[in-house]
Amino acid sequence: MNFNLAAVNAASQKGSAMSQMQNVERQLREMILGLEVGPGEKLTERWIEGRFGASRTPVRAALLRLETEGLVARDGRGWTVSPINLAELEQIAVYREAVEVAAVRLTCSSADTSAVDVIEAMLDSCDENTPREEWHRVGMDFHIELAHLSGNEFLFRAVRDAMTRLSRARWLEVRDEAALGRAWAEHRAILAAIRLGNAEDAARLLSAHIVGSRDRLVTSLANDRRGLRARGFAVVAA
Template sequence: MSQMHRLYETIRGDILSLTLSPGHAFSERQFEALYGGSRTPIRAALSRLEVDGLVQRDDRGWSVTPLSFQEIEAASEFRAAVEREAVTLACQRARPEEIDGIAEMVVSVTMDMSLDEWHRAGRDFHVELARLSGNLFFVRAVEDVMTRLARARWLEIRSLEGRQRTVTEHMNILDIVRRRDVATAVAAVTEHAQSTQSRHVEALMGNARGAAGLVVVGARK
């Protein structure tokens, strides 16, 4: 793995896990010291993170992109639209063994797993559900939108209740796909996307009020 790729993955992980808070300002020199990289690979990693929408340039250097209620809502709407189409095709095209494979992945998660493992498992479920459609464009779209929602998802899965609810809803969607019930599957992924959006916003509002240094654009009263 190249130094640039290692730095990109490490910094990205710290942003998505909120180790680096939204709005955190920094310079390339500070990140050189923090992450042990030289100027050129640090700059290349930051440029890639800028494309991902996770960092942004300002007059004095760089900052972690603030969380945005508007972006979360827009991303959630896009996710719901993509997943409705993807699950329609999944009901028509998915092989039983493929559905079983995702179900095994869901039930393999345990409540004592690390938040990082939970976060990754939740993302993987949605990516693999899209893959059942047989259309890689849906897969790529879901990968991108789940990255956009990643920081809000971290806030939600911190609670045991949130993790338990996630497993239940994921298994329900798979059971419906297994029955090839398109209308119910579309309704289920829509409800799941809408309910998780509401929980993301609720978690974000709570953290915006209580966490020092957490910058949220368009934060509600």
């Protein structure tokens, strides 16, 4: 929330056929997910307007869409960047468990294991030289792509939306190398079970992975809550 992107925006718009609304929506989403605007921070339509060099019409459209994604919320008459809500994170984990397990069971029941290799390659693309931001992205895309394999559009969207809501919290999470390694091992174990068409194992491993991730995430954020609030990030307790 520091320098003006209007010029950059205008330039990038030249190259693509992207509408102002899509532009504002995408950039504002990136700012929120990238924590360039803090959870709980107030937003005014006029500030966004000036920041991105667009008028209020596309700004309002973007806000309405981001509201349905849970990234911004109405605050009385105005707008707020949604706070991190620990109770919500726990509920999302339950939701994820339901839809991701259903998706992976579907995938196991189909005979197509070739797409699993693509996902495994995604995991392989991360090594000790990979920036943390990339690990973060791949860790989310793993689950999204896994759900995509099921071929069910609704399960896919559910997982994608859930991961979007989790994104900022996962980024704030204090994770050590060991935790990342464990997560990757669990991801690989899930893929292995799918390759064997073993739905029960895959479901059990995925379920445990989601529950474990939730516990680590909520614990980490609850411990860091004071520090996060000091940085201006609203973190609502469970």
